[in-house]
Amino acid sequence: MNIKLADANFAIMLSNWYSGATLLAILLDQHADIICNGETFPFSPEDKRRYVCSCGEFIDECNFYKYTTQANSEDKKWDHKNYVILPNFSDIHLINKIILSPKRDSLLRYVLINYISGIKQKYNEFLEAQFSFMRNAIKFKNATVYLDGTKSITRAQMFANAHNEEIKVIHLLRDGRGFCNSFVKNNKLSKSDFLMAAKLWNDYISLVEQLEKKYKNLSVLHIKYEEICNDTNTALSKIYDHLCIDKTNTNQSFEHHVLGNRMRKNFDNRIIEDKSWESEIDEKQIVIITKKMKKYLKKYNYI
Numbered sequence: 001m002n003i004k005l006a007d008a009n010f011a012i013m014l015s016n017w018y019s020g021a022t023l024l025a026i027l028l029d030q031h032a033d034i035i036c037n038g039e040t041f042p043f044s045p046e047d048k049r050r051y052v053c054s055c056g057e058f059i060d061e062c063n064f065y066k067y068t069t070q071a072n073s074e075d076k077k078w079d080h081k082n083y084v085i086l087p088n089f090s091d092i093h094l095i096n097k098i099i100l101s102p103k104r105d106s107l108l109r110y111v112l113i114n115y116i117s118g119i120k121q122k123y124n125e126f127l128e129a130q131f132s133f134m135r136n137a138i139k140f141k142n143a144t145v146y147l148d149g150t151k152s153i154t155r156a157q158m159f160a161n162a163h164n165e166e167i168k169v170i171h172l173l174r175d176g177r178g179f180c181n182s183f184v185k186n187n188k189l190s191k192s193d194f195l196m197a198a199k200l201w202n203d204y205i206s207l208v209e210q211l212e213k214k215y216k217n218l219s220v221l222h223i224k225y226e227e228i229c230n231d232t233n234t235a236l237s238k239i240y241d242h243l244c245i246d247k248t249n250t251n252q253s254f255e256h257h258v259l260g261n262r263m264r265k266n267f268d269n270r271i272i273e274d275k276s277w278e279s280e281i282d283e284k285q286i287v288i289i290t291k292k293m294k295k296y297l298k299k300y301n302y303i
Helices: 021-029 063-068 093-100 107-115 119-141 153-162 176-186 191-214 225-230 232-243 283-292 294-299
Strands: 009-015 145-148 167-173 218-224
Touching (some): 009 153, 021 225, 093 107, 176 283, 176 294, 191 218, 191 294, 225 232
Parallel strands (some): 167 218
């Protein structure tokens, strides 16, 4: 299935949790040629909570979301089936898991989608809804690039399969030790969970690299959270070059429509790197998790 986005482009942001994705989404959304609204949608069809957009409105009442999802009338309710990050394709848990797991991007997924009754139609409807949303978002802002900020590798796999033309990918990384500290702290876990967090960090980077290797239509820029914090202009310039857009068309006073963490509501353009891990993780634990993540810490020049 090859779906075109008319004369516009779309790009994908990939990033592990607690790695600065909401910050980067807000910064990039300030560029006149880019529209990026962070997490974009609720996480699943079961998640029917009313999300609050960064503009202050519930997403089903926000002018941006009403325009982009074409829910402009009172009788058209929010489509919980298709306007989600990832849908349910089957009531059978195992089938749904195979289709949606980023680790199962294989022939089996293709067979399930194309040969089980009803799934192919649901799959195509979901993709059509997503690409329609992107086109409408670009029109809403009069931009040229829509940046999918959901961080979902499964979505990237779906888009890469559906869109044969080049897709630009921004892979945002953070020092794994900082990730582990934020993950454990924000999820109220214990010190015994640091190794589990380290594995999650390793696994995500491994999936990104597998994605880059498999899909030749993906052009990936790897950039670090620390670069964005310490030399913001240079880091953003790299991204603008990667997206082939004008570097000077920035700092526009557009209203943001970003979903993500609490930063989306109170960002004041001050960028301060979170280095709390250096004082909050004891030295012995740092040695242990550094060893666990050594391969990618070394590859991306963190050690």
